[in-house]
Amino acid sequence: MIPSSIKNRLIQWLEDHREFVVCAFCLPASFLFTLILRIRNALRRFYSDPQRHDTAVREIQARVQQWNKLPDKKGRLLCTSRPNWLSLSTTFFEKHLHHRIPIPLYDILELDETAMTVRVEPMVTIGDITEFLIPKGYSLAVTIELVDATLGGLAFGTGMSTHSHKAGLYHETITSYEVVLGDGSLVTATADNEYSDLYKALPWSHGSLGFLVALTLKIVKVKPYIKITYTPIKGQKNYCDLLREVSGANQAKPIYFPDYIEGTIFSKDEAVVMTGDYSDYDSNITVNHCSRWYKPWFYKHVESFLKKGETVELIPLRDYLLRHNRPIFWVVEDMLSFGNHPIFRTLFGWLLPPKPAFLKFTTTPGVRAYTFTKQVFQDIVLPIHELEKQIEISTELFDKFPLLVYPCKVIDHGPSSGQLARPQAKYMVPGTNYAMYNDLGVYGVPGKVKDKKPYNPVRAMRAMEKFTRDVGGFSFLYADIFMTKEEFGKMFDLSLYEVVRKKYRAEGAFPHLYDKVKPEIDVFSIGEENAISDQ
Known part of the structure; x- marks a missing residue:
């Protein structure tokens, strides 16, 4: 010792x-x-051989059925055997306390160019699918920027991209889920079949309702390049207003509705708004292969336009989709x-x-507890009409720039339609069934930690979570949460989820959603013991 x-x-x-x-x-x-x-x-x-898919799924079913026959399960609920370190979640789910089932499913199964969908196994990554689709002239409707993210992990979690103001959250692009339930049966859930209630509850379920063995996703036709315009703006209201205008937050059909929108906020008063459209090659416009290893980090490149002024570039599509991968945004x-x-x-x-x-x-438990108090890594989804308030409270609590902003429509599917609560009426875009939200990305070491100023991570995050609940927002659950189970139930609508858990035999077979996503460490005690005192 x-x-x-x-x-x-x-x-x-x-x-x-x-x-x-x-x-x-x-x-x-x-x-x-x-x-x-x-x-x-x-x-x-x-x-690999996609023809082996059915055989592999039957093996997963058999393992679940064998688990059901165990005379004494000793409380060991089901989970996948995928190691924690392969997950992009910041938490370390305690898999050693559970009955682990291998899910060796890594293949792209079918491209349907008529239906504009692609059917994949859950362990296919963003890197895999972009390499497969882009040469054929397609892309997922929502492509997350990190190459190691799996399509199955995103399906049971979620994600958004700079195309989400048009496509919505990642789960809105999924047309079917193929799932092995707690009794070993295999079902396919779609929006309009007998398992439509399960279809609604699977997003944001984080593997707490069944094992995903395949999913079908919408794809879109693309061109080789993104023609991107960098627009530097001074004045908080000015850049917030522009983001609302081009994303369609004020009206369903804005005058200019770009294919891609992103905002990088470098201070409370300065930001660069990026708008992009699919494009063919144009010899009159500079081409920037921004993802090559020797190129400037993308956000640093973006920052340069605060001095250069508005600029237009062509970026090859895959370079654009993975533009934040090298510096992990700015971490x-x-x-x-x-x-x-x-x-x-x-x-x-x-x-x-x-x-x-x-x-x-x-990462050892000691390192995990130590780093937890020294950094923030959060994606928080909030109504874009509250963007100024988001920036103010984030600055007060974390003093961390840049901030990432992706506009994203959140669709109102009616009551009891999944874990996401319905958008408040005051945020709805007139004449539509959706409200425009945005992802607020806060990543890295808070300024207060760098400056050795008073900082308590638990109090800061709980204050941010309270603000999020108050305005009807929600936290991405790949990151540490600081809510009690009661507070979690206020942020998320678990009414359908609890019904589905019982109906499809997940209760007693899989961990509850809250237990699946809460930190494995005692965030409250570690935060209080190790944070720089703010007394």
């Missing part, structure tokens, strides 16, 4: 020399780790302040980003 005095000095040394540790150990080890995973995935693709800057320097990018940019799976793989 390491004496606490030595342990504290070691932790302090690691914190003081974080950049040395990242360069000397984290990046090379992460690169090798990534290489091993790529070789494994390449071998898996080499031996890498807190690990490596010189990571965007031209010399570093030229010599070592190919090592980036540190693999999220590697970072989780090497």
Whole structure:
């Protein structure tokens, strides 16, 4: 056992020399780790065979049925055997306390160009599907920016992209779910079949209702490039108004309704609004392969337009879709302040980003508890008409810029239609069945921590969650939540979920949603013990 005095000095040394540790150990080890995973995935693709899908699903069913026959389950509910470190969630679900079922499903099963859908197994990643679809002239209607995100994980969680002001949240693009239930039966849930109630409850269920074995997603026709306009704006109301105008928050058919919209807020008074449309090559416009390893980090490139003024570029579609992957938005800057320097990018940019799976793989409970108090990583979905308030409270609580803003329509499907509560009437776009919300992305080390000012992560996040509940917003559940079960039930509508759990034999077979997504650590005690005192 390491004496606490030595342990504290070691932790302090690691914190003081974080950049040395990242360069000397984290990046090379992460690169090798990534290489091993790529070789494994390449071998898996080499031996893959979509024709084996039915056989693999029957094996999953058989394992669930065998679990049902165990005389004494000792409270061991079902979960997948996928290691925690492969998940992009910030939490570490305690799988060792559960009965784990392998879900070895990694294949793209069918492209239907008539129906404009693609059927995939749940372990297909964003990297896989973009490589498959884009050369054929297609893309998912909602493509998350991180290559390692799995389509199944997003289906039971959720996500949004800069196309979501048109397409909505990720789950709105799913036409069917194929699910193994708690008794081992296989069902296909769609919006208009006998399992329509299950179809509504599966998004945001995080694997608490069944095992996903295939899903069908909408695709859209695309062109090779995105023609993107960078518009720098001063004045908070000015950039907030522009985001509302182009996203269609004020009227259903705005004068200009771009294919892609993104806002990067660099301070309370300065932002760059990006609007993009599908485009063919145009020799009169500069082409920016922004995702290449030696190029400036995308958000730094965006920041340059605060001085340059409005500019138009062409970005190859896959480069655009994965533009935030290298710096993990702007999280890498807190690990490596010189990571965007031209010399570093030229010599070592190919090592980036540190693999999220590697970072989780090497995270011990002690490191998890320590880092929890030193950083924030949250995506919060809020009505875009409250954007000014969002920025104010985020600045007060976290003092962290840039802030990410993606407009996204949230559709009102009526009462008891899933875990997302219905949008409030005052936020609805006139003449439609949806309200315009936005993702507020807050990532990295809060300014108060950097400046060693009073900061309590629990109090800050609970204040943010209260604001979110008050305006009818919701938190993405891949990140740590700080709500009690009662508060969780106020943010999310669990009425249909609880009915579906009983009806489809998930109760007693799978963990409850709240238990599945709550942090595995005691956030309240750790936050109080380790945070910089604000008394």
